[in-house]
Amino acid sequence: xxxxxxxxxxASAVAMPALAFEPNRPVEFVVTSGPxxxxxxxxxxxxxxxxxxxxxxxxxxxxxxxxGSGAEGFVYAAGYKGDPYKLTFGTNNEYLLPSVAxxxxxxxxxxxxxxxxxxxxxxxxxxxSDFSDAASFVQRAKAKPGSxxxxxxxxxxxxxxxxxxxxxxxxxEFRYIPFKSGGEAAxxxxxxxxxxxxxxxxxxxxxxxxxxxxxxxxxxxERFPESQPVYDGKGWHDIQTCKEAxxxxxxxxxxxxxxxxxxxxxxxxxxxxxxLQKVSKMPxxxxxxxxxxxxxQFLVSDEFRGYVQKDKEAVTKVLEHEGWLIK
Amino acid sequence: xxxxxxxLDGFATVISxxxxxxxxxxxxxxxxxxxxPGLGAPNxxxxxxxxxxxxxxxxxxxxxxxxxxxxxxxxxxxxxxxxIPGEPSSVATTFDGYPMARSGQATxxxxxxxxxxxxxAIAGVVMITLLSxxxxxxxxxxxxxxxxxxxxLAFASFIGMGGNAPAKTLVSMMxxxxxxxxxxxxxxxxxxxxxxxxxxxxGVSFLVAVMGLFGIGELLLTTEEGLRFxxxxxxxxxxxxxxxxxxxxxxxxxxxxxxxxxIWMGITPAGPTAASFxxxxxxxxxxxxxxxxxxxxPSGIVSPESADHSAGTSALLPMLALGxxxxxxxxxxxxxxxxxxxxxxxxxxxxxxxFVWGLIASMYLGNIVAVLLVxxxxxxxxxxxxxxxxxxxxxxxxxxxxxxxxxxxxxxxxWLVLIFGVAGYVFKKLEYPIAPLVLAMVLxxxxxxxxxxxxLMSNGSLSIFWSNSLVASIMGLGILMLAWPxxxxxxxxxxxxxxxxxxxxxxx
Numbered sequence: 001x002x003x004x005x006x007x008x009x010x011a012s013a014v015a016m017p018a019l020a021f022e023p024n025r026p027v028e029f030v031v032t033s034g035p036x037x038x039x040x041x042x043x044x045x046x047x048x049x050x051x052x053x054x055x056x057x058x059x060x061x062x063x064x065x066x067x068g069s070g071a072e073g074f075v076y077a078a079g080y081k082g083d084p085y086k087l088t089f090g091t092n093n094e095y096l097l098p099s100v101a102x103x104x105x106x107x108x109x110x111x112x113x114x115x116x117x118x119x120x121x122x123x124x125x126x127x128x129s130d131f132s133d134a135a136s137f138v139q140r141a142k143a144k145p146g147s148x149x150x151x152x153x154x155x156x157x158x159x160x161x162x163x164x165x166x167x168x169x170x171x172x173e174f175r176y177i178p179f180k181s182g183g184e185a186a187x188x189x190x191x192x193x194x195x196x197x198x199x200x201x202x203x204x205x206x207x208x209x210x211x212x213x214x215x216x217x218x219x220x221x222e223r224f225p226e227s228q229p230v231y232d233g234k235g236w237h238d239i240q241t242c243k244e245a246x247x248x249x250x251x252x253x254x255x256x257x258x259x260x261x262x263x264x265x266x267x268x269x270x271x272x273x274x275x276l277q278k279v280s281k282m283p284x285x286x287x288x289x290x291x292x293x294x295x296x297q298f299l300v301s302d303e304f305r306g307y308v309q310k311d312k313e314a315v316t317k318v319l320e321h322e323g324w325l326i327k
Numbered sequence: 328x329x330x331x332x333x334x335l336d337g338f339a340t341v342i343s344x345x346x347x348x349x350x351x352x353x354x355x356x357x358x359x360x361x362x363x364p365g366l367g368a369p370n371x372x373x374x375x376x377x378x379x380x381x382x383x384x385x386x387x388x389x390x391x392x393x394x395x396x397x398x399x400x401x402x403x404x405x406x407x408x409x410x411i412p413g414e415p416s417s418v419a420t421t422f423d424g425y426p427m428a429r430s431g432q433a434t435x436x437x438x439x440x441x442x443x444x445x446x447x448a449i450a451g452v453v454m455i456t457l458l459s460x461x462x463x464x465x466x467x468x469x470x471x472x473x474x475x476x477x478x479x480l481a482f483a484s485f486i487g488m489g490g491n492a493p494a495k496t497l498v499s500m501m502x503x504x505x506x507x508x509x510x511x512x513x514x515x516x517x518x519x520x521x522x523x524x525x526x527x528x529x530g531v532s533f534l535v536a537v538m539g540l541f542g543i544g545e546l547l548l549t550t551e552e553g554l555r556f557x558x559x560x561x562x563x564x565x566x567x568x569x570x571x572x573x574x575x576x577x578x579x580x581x582x583x584x585x586x587x588x589x590i591w592m593g594i595t596p597a598g599p600t601a602a603s604f605x606x607x608x609x610x611x612x613x614x615x616x617x618x619x620x621x622x623x624x625p626s627g628i629v630s631p632e633s634a635d636h637s638a639g640t641s642a643l644l645p646m647l648a649l650g651x652x653x654x655x656x657x658x659x660x661x662x663x664x665x666x667x668x669x670x671x672x673x674x675x676x677x678x679x680x681x682f683v684w685g686l687i688a689s690m691y692l693g694n695i696v697a698v699l700l701v702x703x704x705x706x707x708x709x710x711x712x713x714x715x716x717x718x719x720x721x722x723x724x725x726x727x728x729x730x731x732x733x734x735x736x737x738x739x740x741x742w743l744v745l746i747f748g749v750a751g752y753v754f755k756k757l758e759y760p761i762a763p764l765v766l767a768m769v770l771x772x773x774x775x776x777x778x779x780x781x782x783l784m785s786n787g788s789l790s791i792f793w794s795n796s797l798v799a800s801i802m803g804l805g806i807l808m809l810a811w812p813x814x815x816x817x818x819x820x821x822x823x824x825x826x827x828x829x830x831x832x833x834x835x
Contacts, residue, residue: 035373036658041665048380048666062373063736067529068511068518072735075525101511102518104525149784155516177471177783178514180776187649193470193784202665206650206672291665324516 021084021267023058030063030077030088032070037181038119038200040064042256043089045288046116049279056275069093069154071103074259078109082263087113087272091254092158095312100156100324107312110259113269114276115299115307117289118253119200120224121162122239123216126192127207134217134245137196138170145173151185151194154178156324158254159185162198162219165318169249189213200254201236201293217242219252224293236293255307256294273300334456337684341692346389350689353390354697357397358704361413362405363730367534368398368414369655370733376663384667385685391663392643392686393693395656396448399639400701403440403632404708408433409723411542415533416599416635418765419607421541423620423627430623433709434564438571438702439625440632443582445698446575447633450586451593451640452690462594462641463648463673469595471780472791476801477592478774481601483808484608485766495759503767506531507775514779526739533768535731539744540761542727544751546720565706574625581610581626582633589634593641599634600769606634612811640690647675647683 029047033039047060065073070093077088088094088110095107123134131137141148152159155178167174177194179185182203188194189204190212197204207213211231217240218224224236243250258276260269279285280298289296299307319325340346360371372391379387402413407424420440427436454462486496509520510530521527575582585606592602610630611620620627646657650672664671669679676683711719731744754761785791793799 034658035369035655036660036662041662044376044662044666047377051377051380062377064373065529065735067735069516071511072529075528079525101516103528104523155512155514157516175783177780178516179780180513183650187467188470190649191467191470206670206674209670210673212673287668291668291670 021271026059032073032090034066078105080261084268088259113258115255117256118295122218127211141172149175149194153182217245333684337688340685341688353393354397357394358401361398361401372659389689396697410545419603419631427623434567443629443633444636447636448694451637471777475777477597480805483805500763500767503764504771507771539747540751543748547752578629585630585634586637589637593638599638602638603631603635606630
């Protein structure tokens with residue numbers, strides 16, 4: 001009898017991987033930002049699309065773990081090795097954080113599932129400032145190094161890395177003031193307390209519509225696609241690329257990423273990859289991308305890994321140059 | 328007067344059977360999450376958010392904002408009944424609310440709190456209606472130095488007012504600052520005071536500390552004082568609610584002053600927590616008989632409550648007018664706006680007036696609904712105190728621990744609550760005040776960020792705190808507040824000398 005049972009158990013164990021993974025209890029979406037942040041909106045948009053089109057039978061629970069620039073969420077997810085019910089939403093902070101702070105997780109503790117979009121970065125100045133274009137901005141910055149104050153979200157994170165790369169590229173210095181969020185940096189710029197910020201389109205869109213801030217150039221290889229004008233007859237398409245403006249820093253973007261704890265099976269990764277792929281095809285997703293002026297870019301598997309590798313190398317150079325790498 | 332026309336349109340949008348039902352449901356859910364410590368308004372609103380995905384934006388915002396009002400009211404209930412603040416901003420309500428409830432006047436304490444809160448909220452909405460465009464511009468003038476000055480003022484108006492030894496106050500406050508630094512530092516991006524403990528990366532939640540220090544600490548004390556297994560014997564008469572209502576005009580000055588403080592803190596946006604502490608501190612400072620504070624003084628209840636709620640409602644204005652959330656709950660709602668297809672920011676007033684003014688109209692109605700609902704439940708809540716401790720004690724413990732877990736779904740936080748509970752007990756035994764610790768913990772990291780950002784802006788020169796009339800006047804006010812006890816003493820001494828000269832027989 002015992003022998004019979006163990007044979008049965010063995011047989012079922014062998015048969016298991018053949019069955020596709022299907023969640024049968026609630027899936028937790030771990031958001032590595034506070035409520036209302038960019039990553040939060042990303043995760044909740046995915047959640048709302050899954051719910052609306054019933055792309056998954058199991059219910060979704062969103063939890064915000066944004067402490068320590070998102071480290072809280074990654075450490076939490078890393079602790080659930082192999083758990084197929086913890087889907088973590090982030091940016092490139094997943095592989096950046098372990099390089100700049102002594103956080104208790106390694107980039108390898110999470111398995112990449114997909115990158116769903118690329119968020120853009122722009123140079124913004126106050127709407128009333130006398131900088132008419134990026135060239136005059138750079139000129140002033142070079143004439144008086146250290147005089148221009150950039151505000152940004154967090155320290156040694158994407159914003160500061162960009163400001164530092166920009167300084168290096170044009171050969172000057174900027175002063176960087178870290179705030180808690182891009183929203184704070186946006187208000188400080190609108191109030192004229194800082195000279196510039198490098199916010200994502202969505203973080204400054206509202207203020208641009210009111211003419212309180214204006215964009216100088218965008219760090220993407222080509223201009224934004226044609227769209228409705230936003231302010232004063234100008235739309236996203238009218239913004240120069242920074243390369244056009246003569247800044248030798250062509251491309252700087254931030255991926256919107258989804259991860260699973262390391263050790264999750266290939267079938268689990270495949271399941272979520274398919275769900276997210278379906279999400280990315282829905283009109284609501286396209287609407288979200290358009291509203292937030294992000295670039296549609298769905299990366300999975302080796303393509304995603306390759307992207308991470310390249311991004312990591314580029315950023316590590318800056319970190320090394322600034323002496324921010326932790327030993 | 329243009330705003331007034333818009334407001335009437337707003338009322339026209341909101342007054343429908345459908346929306347009124349949504350309001351009542353929202354307020355009731357809000358009271359529920361407010362009463363349960365740990366759940367709180369931000370969590371409650373994010374739990375409800377998925378439900379609104381399919382609603383039209385006006386109904387969705389009415390539901391969420393009404394839940395917010397309900398949660399604000401609910402938060403004061405537990406502060407008064409059990410000394411457990413449901414929200415950071417209702418900590419100051421415990422100082423006098425809990426003693427008053429303990430002395431058998433729970434009905435009076437709750438009614439005072441709810442009515443003054445309602446007055447505060449309505450005052451905040453009136454301000455939004457009348458001054459929306461001007462206020463938006465004013466809020467933009469605030470940068471890091473101004474924020475630091477405001478926090479300074481909050482600390483200053485609170486320092487030196489306790490009956491405790493100044494050194495003990497200082498120790499408590501410094502502990503609070505130390506706790507506030509745990510976790511990742513905004514300015515350097517480094518981890519501080521985490522000692523390799525993974526769970527400390529996110530920092531120590533203020534709510535965990537408060538639930539332990541106040542809630543568990545209080546329970547330990549009660550247990551020690553000879554387990555009183557019977558509840559407080561009070562007769563609860565619904566008529567007491569009306570009698571307390573008649574008492575409200577006597578506190579008009581305290582309420583008026585606190586409302587102004589609240590509105591100012593709400594729009595800057597320094598937030599309701601700073602407002603409630605500041606209002607409590609200032610009311611106490613100007614009180615004729617400060618010795619009653621901390622023992623159940625009615626103005627110690629109405630001041631923080633009216634300031635809290637006027638700040639809470641005014642905080643929605645920066646969100647609507649500038650796209651800057653003034654509180655954690657406002658941040659969640661802003662996320663909601665985007666999912667409903669709206670862009671938060673200055674243009675919202677122009678592009679979607681129906682939405683903005685519908686929301687403002689619902690703030691009037693929602694708060695009135697909330698006040699009526701909570702007032703009618705006062706006798707019910709007050710009756711809870713009559714339940715024997717043997718029953719209510721364990722329930723409170725269970726609620727506290729489940730609440731602590733819910734904040735971040737972390738079991739580590741439950742251990743922290745226990746540690747804070749023991750600390751709270753020791754604090755009370757040794758007569759160390761807990762309030763300064765709480766204040767430092769809530770505002771400590773914000774004040775530190777603001778200070779260091781200012782230093783980066785000015786290249787390390789302190790003169791930035793006097794660099795324009797706005798920051799200089801707030802800073803000056805703070806220093807005046809700090810020096811007030813000294814000034815008061817000197818004045819008192821002079822009066823005393825003068826009086827003794829006039830009438831030598833009474834001087835002794």
